[in-house]
Amino acid sequence: MITMENVCKSYKVAKRNAGLKEACKSLFHRETEKIQALSNISFTIQDGEMVGYIGPNGAGKSSTIKILSGILTPDSGTCMINGRIPWKNRIQHVKEIGVVFGQRSQLWWDIPVIDSFELLKDIYSIPTPNYNRKLEELTELLQLQEILKTPTRQLSLGQRMRCEIAASLLHEPKLLFLDEPTIGLDAVSKLAVRDFIKKMNAEHGTTVILTTHDMQDIEALANRVILIGRGKVLLDGTLDDMRRTAQSGENTNASLDQLVADLYQNMNIL
């Protein structure tokens, strides 16, 4: 179970005006501005749920994922995941979670994917039989047979993303955080990734938290949606709840993307 209560996080951002004069001035004195990335974020997620975490760019989605995975320490508030505070018991905590950052890579660039997997096996101390069983399952579900022996640098984005997802699941985590897992993928890969996530949830009861800008991801995967904007939770419910909030009767045939755009605009969070 995941509980987050009143979590706040702010960043310091250096600012200056354009121009040489300003640049010289900033050598001696920097003006910084405090940006509130998260303010009083609270929610509870039960085991086995699939939650879509959405919001416009800069809303604080990635910051939340980083806090949940123990990478970032919040300024205030509490967060408990299966009885642990992620950033305090980082090493214990990360054994039980799998994370995919869609915009970064965890595979070693120069060597075949399977070598990266072997390293993860040792890092997470996965017993060999478990590893072999899981690898076989993942290889089949994500169709990795052909690409496991290829160096990462020679994979296409879709192939790489499938490997990234497999890499995050080798140690059979109970919790899976996906930060934009379908970014830049073609239709086939997107569908494959979605199907796969659904299967993991149904068969292993994996709790999934997913951030994305692709509303079809949300529609296909998440029965629950948490909408945040400017660091605040604005809506926590089903996709239908969101539809109802967005349009008060009119324009019922609007596409999902249109709907979300309206919602962002109505709530004035862009």
Next chain:
Amino acid sequence: MKKYYSFFRLRFQSGLQYRMASLTALTTQFMWGLMECLAFKALWESDITAFPMEYSALVSYIWLRQAFFTLFNTLSTDNDIFNMIVDGGISYELCRPISLYSMWFSRNIGGRLAQATLRSIPVLCVSFLMPSPFQLRLPINLNAFLLFIITMVLGLGVTVAFCMLVYILCFFTISPQGLRMVMTGAVELLSGDLIPLPFIPEPFRSVIELLPFASMINVPFRIYSGDLAGSEMIHAIILQAFWLVVLILIGSLICKNAEKKVVVQGG
């Protein structure tokens, strides 16, 4: 323990992936060594009495330095780590159930050994076959050879522990460039990389010999040829062990602190 070994192994494999890079680097190493031998020969011939080392010991020092260049190099250290800090790839590193310090330490040693295995053997072979004054001699005795191996391991530890400090300090600055320039510049002079430490005049030399930099290449390469022996050598070895422990302690302490403060930008 197995975790660290795998890191080491993987880095080793990555290192073996690029054959052409090793080959070109080899040529540089060889030419550079030869040039240094010639330059020092000119100095030696101008005044033999003022020369602080045996010429043959100096030649051994130069060849060993070229052969094991990548083992003790502080200039082009593991760039992946700097990139990870700069571009935020470190997010994944922090999602591993393993301490960042030990992970990077073993990874770094693996990378160095991988490069060194490819490069040292050809340089050593060629330098053993060089004509007389420029030839790399065998170690003066078996004892010196064993001590040479032991102090190489200690020296490698000190070098990597020092580089770890540079990595970790990069957490606190946005760009690692400045820090790297200053640090590597200092090391090049103070470790005896540019010119062997015996050539540095007193009283600077006594001070420099106490610094951690003198515990890197200075000790093993001088033991090999017998230039460093007796009680002076024992002091140097104790100092190596001391710096190894101190640098690792400081590094892991700052690292723990940095992990808490790290802000992965963007994304």
